[in-house]
Amino acid sequence: MSLYLPIAEMSVNALLIIMISGGIGFLSGMVGVGGGFILTPALIFMGIPPSVAVATQASQITASSFSGVIAHARRRGLDLRMGMLLSMGGVVGSTFGVWIFAVMKALGQLDLLITIFYVFFLGVIGALMLWESVAALRRRAKGGPPARRRRKRGWAHRLPLRMRFPQSGLYISVIPPLGIGLLTGVLAAIMGVGGGFIAVPAMIYLLRMPTSVVVGTALFSIIIITALVTVLQSAQTQTVDLVLAVLLILGGVVGAQLGARFGARLKAEELRIILGVIVFATALRLLWDLVAQPSELYVLGR
């Protein structure tokens, strides 16, 4: 079934897009990460202009995060105060990110910016995922107890401007949460991702939040950030494609819900390896496009 995208100004196979976003949503639902950092490159590989892919993807993440946060809020797995702080940082970060996006688009270097961000973050994350899963599998094979993190007070606890977070049982400086939100916002604007892959580990290891509230809180801030990115991209670059968004939301949200249900019955480590391989391979492919001698030296742009 082919469908014409009014903003991308091209005809796409609607079923293919729904299937890809659904498949990636399913996988990410099983593992418990957002799928933006695989879906956006997939859309770009399919020939959708990078600017449209990134900007439209933000609205898909708003939808899937909102469907996820409801369940967490019901279980009280949400630190609202922390979520507000992350979002405040995110507002600054995403505003800055969309501004950079527009400037680079005008300079004709947007594709380069997006690709470099992807190569760096996908490379690091893919490698970490693989490393962690292999280590976990080894531990399990040896039959030892899972590695224990020592809970000690980090530098987040020593910085000034401290605040109490009753829901997380923390008394820490507001600077690290604002900083995490800021970085998440920049990534959301430039990469079309939720930024959960940065925010969640940072909240666990840096802020030492209890894991029971981390995901819900991260989702809360991601909703605020991606909603803002959607509005800002619409206003500044007019690259949010409503028809594409409907397809992505349809596939992604349903896929993630099914994946989450299905994944509860599966071992996560094997899945994490698969996802790690996909992420790492995507990074390599993008890096290759940057460094290999191109067959066509000239490019068209407006």
Next chain:
Amino acid sequence: MTMVRALLLVFALSLMAAPAHAQRRDDLATGITEEEVAVTSDYQGARLTVFGVHWQRGRAKSDVVVLLRGPGERELVRRKRRILGLWINADPVRFSEAPSFYALASTRPIGTFLSASTIANLGLDPGALARLEGSTPADSDPAAYRRALVRLKKANGLYRESPTGLRLEDDGAFKAPFIIPANAPVGAYTVDVFLFRNGRLVQRKPGEIVISRIGIEKTIHTAAHTWPLLYGFSMVLFALAAGYAAAFAFRRR
């Protein structure tokens, strides 16, 4: 194609019925199967046929060329350069009035019966139509950029040439099928039919087709560009509603 045939027949008959003086003046009559193309949500590009009849005069060798041209637009061509090991877009060159879409159909390759200057003067070369705007970067060849523009547009399916795609029947009728892909822009397209005899232009018939968005496609495109902020907010509301609906539909009982 039966429809095209029927149209051709009706067309030829109506011409025969036309007054004699009209026949003397005109050596060429043309028509287009579709003069208005609507971009709807299932738009996959358009197919149209330019058809007509020409009158043979003496033993001269006749050739017909049909040129379908989209609105002119500014184009930017950049050349990749290796910086710090990465291939980066650099050295931009701007062209004004480059045809956004360009399709040529002829009875024979035009180079075989037209001189290079005639081809350029009649606009039968998309590269020649694109005007260089400003200066080119130092140590670069403007002609290489011009060739790159044509090559890239051809790769996108926006510049098409069909040097023998026009069939000339013995009775003087001809037809040239065209495909306009979905990525071609909307707007007014010109259709020019040229009749040559022994390589000399005898007659040129201009025509026009219009590609326009209609319905939901038009609403969305207009909204995104006219009320971008409102568009963004509605997008967010829609996303939240969809997320809520999914959470509701999939909640654990």
